[in-house]
Amino acid sequence: MQTQADFDVNASEQAGYFPVAGAHLYTVLHAVQEPLARVLLVGSFASERHFSYVPWARWARFLAARRIECLRYDYRGIGESTGVFEQMSFDNWSEDVELLAAWLKSRSPGVPLVLHGLELGALLASKAFAANVGDALLSWSAPKSANEVLRTALLKRIAVDNIFRSSAECKRVADYLQQLETGPLEVDGYRWSSRLWRDAFRLELPDGFEDQSSVVPRKRPVRMVSLDKSAEPLVKGSAYVSINSDLSGLFADNFEWITRALAIDSRSS
Amino acid sequence: MRGAIETRELITVNVDGMRLRGTYHKSHGQGSDSRPERHESNRIGILFLNSGFVPRASAGDAAVYWADSFAECGYPSFRFDLPGLGDSDGDLPEKLLEFAGLVNAGYYAPFVAGIARDLTERFHLSGVVLAGHCAGAVSAIFSAAASEYVRGLVGLEAYFFREGPERTNVRKEISLLVARSKLVAQLSRVYGLLRKFASSLKRNPLPQNANLPLIRCCSRLVCSGMPILILNATEPRPNPSEFDYLSYLQRLSGRDGQLAVKFVEGTNHSFADDVGRTAVRRHIEQWLSSYFPLIESVRIAAVLSGTR
Numbered sequence: 373m374q375t376q377a378d379f380d381v382n383a384s385e386q387a388g389y390f391p392v393a394g395a396h397l398y399t400v401l402h403a404v405q406e407p408l409a410r411v412l413l414v415g416s417f418a419s420e421r422h423f424s425y426v427p428w429a430r431w432a433r434f435l436a437a438r439r440i441e442c443l444r445y446d447y448r449g450i451g452e453s454t455g456v457f458e459q460m461s462f463d464n465w466s467e468d469v470e471l472l473a474a475w476l477k478s479r480s481p482g483v484p485l486v487l488h489g490l491e492l493g494a495l496l497a498s499k500a501f502a503a504n505v506g507d508a509l510l511s512w513s514a515p516k517s518a519n520e521v522l523r524t525a526l527l528k529r530i531a532v533d534n535i536f537r538s539s540a541e542c543k544r545v546a547d548y549l550q551q552l553e554t555g556p557l558e559v560d561g562y563r564w565s566s567r568l569w570r571d572a573f574r575l576e577l578p579d580g581f582e583d584q585s586s587v588v589p590r591k592r593p594v595r596m597v598s599l600d601k602s603a604e605p606l607v608k609g610s611a612y613v614s615i616n617s618d619l620s621g622l623f624a625d626n627f628e629w630i631t632r633a634l635a636i637d638s639r640s641s
Numbered sequence: 642m643r644g645a646i647e648t649r650e651l652i653t654v655n656v657d658g659m660r661l662r663g664t665y666h667k668s669h670g671q672g673s674d675s676r677p678e679r680h681e682s683n684r685i686g687i688l689f690l691n692s693g694f695v696p697r698a699s700a701g702d703a704a705v706y707w708a709d710s711f712a713e714c715g716y717p718s719f720r721f722d723l724p725g726l727g728d729s730d731g732d733l734p735e736k737l738l739e740f741a742g743l744v745n746a747g748y749y750a751p752f753v754a755g756i757a758r759d760l761t762e763r764f765h766l767s768g769v770v771l772a773g774h775c776a777g778a779v780s781a782i783f784s785a786a787a788s789e790y791v792r793g794l795v796g797l798e799a800y801f802f803r804e805g806p807e808r809t810n811v812r813k814e815i816s817l818l819v820a821r822s823k824l825v826a827q828l829s830r831v832y833g834l835l836r837k838f839a840s841s842l843k844r845n846p847l848p849q850n851a852n853l854p855l856i857r858c859c860s861r862l863v864c865s866g867m868p869i870l871i872l873n874a875t876e877p878r879p880n881p882s883e884f885d886y887l888s889y890l891q892r893l894s895g896r897d898g899q900l901a902v903k904f905v906e907g908t909n910h911s912f913a914d915d916v917g918r919t920a921v922r923r924h925i926e927q928w929l930s931s932y933f934p935l936i937e938s939v940r941i942a943a944v945l946s947g948t949r
């Protein structure tokens with residue numbers, strides 16, 4: 373059940389549009405007074421956005437209730453943001469991270485900024501962090517490359533296409549890839565361009581961010597978390613039986629890490 | 642950050658102390674002027690509900706596409722997150738099945754009715770047409786029956802049965818076998834036809850798991866003459882013996898009824914692909930112009946605005 377405190381936190385959520393070149397990003401600022409830290413939440417990609425949306429918003433509310441201001445948003449051309457998906461590239465989405473991080477930091481430069489990404493968002497956040505953006509990085513279920521994310525979605529679409537076909541009628545992965553090489557392919561309602569598919573091979577986790585064991589000690593703290601199916605629907609589960617799992621353990625653990633990593637005193641909240 | 646851009650505005654409606662968040666797609670000709678007194682003067686608005694537990698953009702952001710399209714035609718359009726969904730306040734059950742139970746019992750109807758009333762008054766509309774997909778269509782039917790501000794209804798892939806218990810893995814395997822094996826599929830079809838014949842002999846032909854309160858609501862709307870458009874995707878069905886609720890409702894509607902049922906070939910349940918979203922847009926535009934035509938000056942303003 374929601375408590376009065378939850379309603380107070382929800383009331384301070386400010387939805388808005390952030391102008392970028394040729395589009396507007398839909399943003400939700402979970403504003404708090406005198407924040408201990410700020411977190412930019414870089415969510416999952418395209419169709420995965422829809423399934424992870426509820427726990428992602430709850431995570432932002434969890435942090436805001438503990439005096440950590442959060443900004444979550446939709447990628448350019450996806451969800452509530454404007455722009456044509458088919459014309460977008462990973463460069464556009466990387467730029468989104470940098471612009472919003474700069475805006476969030478500018479609200480009070482002395483307050484530490486955490487970049488926090490989920491799945492493809494973790495990849496984009498890691499890339500920005502490697503370029504010296506942010507004071508800490510929290511990564512959930514980062515793929516090795518963007519192609520891993522696209523390939524998973526593509527294989528799911530192929531499986532759905534083939535479900536009512538006999539084995540002789542089934543289309544092969546190669547058929548889809550061939551189509552992608554010559555023109556756009558619709559996956560989960562999004563038109564993937566050939567360029568998107570090609571660029572996905574090149575967007576990889578920066579060196580030293582592959583997993584927690586590979587993270588080299590550095591001045592700015594980094595945490596790479598691998599989420600399993602118990603975190604459904606934040607990450608892909610079996611069949612989305614759970615739509616709003618109790619993730620309080622995950623949330624508390626990662627909140628603890630943020631406070632420790634940034635040496636902030638959460639008890640003052 | 643801005644709360645509004647040229648074509649859209651982020652709005653909230655409070656219902657029972659719950660802050661519900663949505664997006665308003667300004668009808669063309671409206672421009673950036675969002676003063677209420679200049680608003681949509683006696684037009685009909687289109688209100689989209691969540692498709693299942695998916696945020697208000699819907700699968701593949703199809704609802705954004707439709708809302709943009711209808712606004713371009715001159716119909717102010719709105720997409721809202723119901724309680725617990727998307728960006729709105731409220732709780733959501735942990736399991737999908739529990740959520741389905743709420744939807745199928747009409748839990749969201751008072752909230753939708755509250756939104757319909759608020760939008761009608763705030764934007765000086767003549768009322769709203771509710772548009773919902775799957776579970777959203779179920780909520781739309783319950784809500785239309787509960788609100789005097791609803792003038793029409795569009796149901797995409799509406800269903801009229803209650804949630805069943807979770808299927809066992811064995812049943813799922815059998816369903817897959819039926820889908821993949823031609824022989825098993827034929828046997829299943831014969832079994833289905835026999836069951837259908839047996840049920841046709843009964844006085845009440847509705848199946849045991851029919852959602853009777855929902856069907857009663859829908860029957861009432863049909864008999865009241867409310868314009869209703871039902872759109873379904875004709876993808877292969879693993880169980881051809883399913884009760885034909887749409888024919889049942891069409892019979893209730895009679896020859897003069899205003900229930901239209903259309904099928905879209907070559908798409909899937911979500912209508913999110915190119916074929917589905919385009920066909921849905923076309924069907925709804927035609928239906929709107931038949932039942933809720935824009936006055937000529939508004940239509941011309943929308944056309945002129947679109948050509949700029």
